[in-house]
Amino acid sequence: MARIAYFGPEGTFTEQAARALAGPGDELFPVETIRLALAAVRRGEADSACVPVENSVEGPVPATLDGLAEQEPLIAVAESLLPVHFSVLVRPGTTRIETVGSHPHALAQVRQWIEVNLPGARTLASSSTAAAAVSVQAGELDAAVTAPVAVQHYPLEVLATGVNDVDDARTRFLLLRRPGLPLPEPTGADRTSVVAAAANRTGALAELLAELAGRGINLTRLDARPARGNFGEYRFFFDFEGHIAEPRIGDALAALRRRCHEVRFLGSHPRADGVRATVAPSAANEDFVDAAAWVEAVRNGDLA
Ligand SMILES: O=C(O)C(=O)Cc1ccccc1
Numbered sequence: 001m002a003r004i005a006y007f008g009p010e011g012t013f014t015e016q017a018a019r020a021l022a023g024p025g026d027e028l029f030p031v032e033t034i035r036l037a038l039a040a041v042r043r044g045e046a047d048s049a050c051v052p053v054e055n056s057v058e059g060p061v062p063a064t065l066d067g068l069a070e071q072e073p074l075i076a077v078a079e080s081l082l083p084v085h086f087s088v089l090v091r092p093g094t095t096r097i098e099t100v101g102s103h104p105h106a107l108a109q110v111r112q113w114i115e116v117n118l119p120g121a122r123t124l125a126s127s128s129t130a131a132a133a134v135s136v137q138a139g140e141l142d143a144a145v146t147a148p149v150a151v152q153h154y155p156l157e158v159l160a161t162g163v164n165d166v167d168d169a170r171t172r173f174l175l176l177r178r179p180g181l182p183l184p185e186p187t188g189a190d191r192t193s194v195v196a197a198a199a200n201r202t203g204a205l206a207e208l209l210a211e212l213a214g215r216g217i218n219l220t221r222l223d224a225r226p227a228r229g230n231f232g233e234y235r236f237f238f239d240f241e242g243h244i245a246e247p248r249i250g251d252a253l254a255a256l257r258r259r260c261h262e263v264r265f266l267g268s269h270p271r272a273d274g275v276r277a278t279v280a281p282s283a284a285n286e287d288f289v290d291a292a293a294w295v296e297a298v299r300n301g302d303l304a
Pocket residue numbers: 007011012013014015052055084103105106127128129130147171
């Protein structure tokens with residue numbers, strides 16, 4: 001039985017993702033922020049943490065990226081992809097809506113709906129969608145933009161559902177744990193994540209990308225976040241197809257390690273969408289194994 005900390009409170013999208021990722025008998029508990037969820041794992045209070053990492057409309061979740069680049073390393077061992085449809089919850093009997101709260105990612109995805117349906121309402125950021133529901137319950141906000149399940153957790157009423165401006169919006173969530181245990185087995189439909197700090201000079205990022213492209217590795221995400229200490233210095237977050245257990249991926253990671261003063265492996269795990277890695281001609285794992293065996297043989301004087 002594992003203890004899983006998730007970005008709560010109850011009724012967040014992250015809780016749904018955590019339930020999808022949990023095994024039978026696992027115990028889930030909410031924490032208030034993404035930072036606290038990661039801290040619970042680092043301190044050993046949880047075996048793993050479930051947090052959002054990227055959204056198809058709003059892009060990366062900065063708190064997760066920064067939280068993974070700093071402090072003790074954590075490793076992503078699984079992911080979940082959830083459709084995100086939003087509801088608007090109010091206290092029963094509400095007639096006037098002057099304030100609407102939610103997680104900034106949620107507010108950004110319902111702007112048009114609010115402009116048309118709640119003109120003049122002020123939008124206020126909450127730590128999560130469900131935290132906004134708690135504030136509505138407490139009378140601090142008039143309405144909350146939440147996951148549809150939130151109404152099951154709070155004594156509120158549904159004013160509207162399906163209020164998202166973009167259909168088919170999806171969010172990807174990670175299950176993270178401390179290093180030290182075996183990685184998930186490769187499946188052929190895997191994702192590997194790393195964060196690297198490259199030198200601040202011409203072509204540094206292009207050179208890293210060339211290391212991946214040259215090995216026929218398909219990138220699935222690239223984000224830059226400020227390194228914080230030094231204005232103008234960035235960390236690059238790479239997600240790409242493949243698993244560190246594969247020779248071509250190991251080879252690429254070794255090249256990133258050579259080129260960067262800081263590289264952190266963030267995990268290799270099966271993709272939630274099951275999409276299998278595309279492999280460019282002459283970049284299959286067998287090609288790498290064969291080429292390495294040939295070099296070894298030549299070194300040993302076996303082949304001319
Ligand atoms: O606040 C939540 O419910 C979360 O889990 C974060 C989030 C916010 C908006 C879209 C997807 C996830």
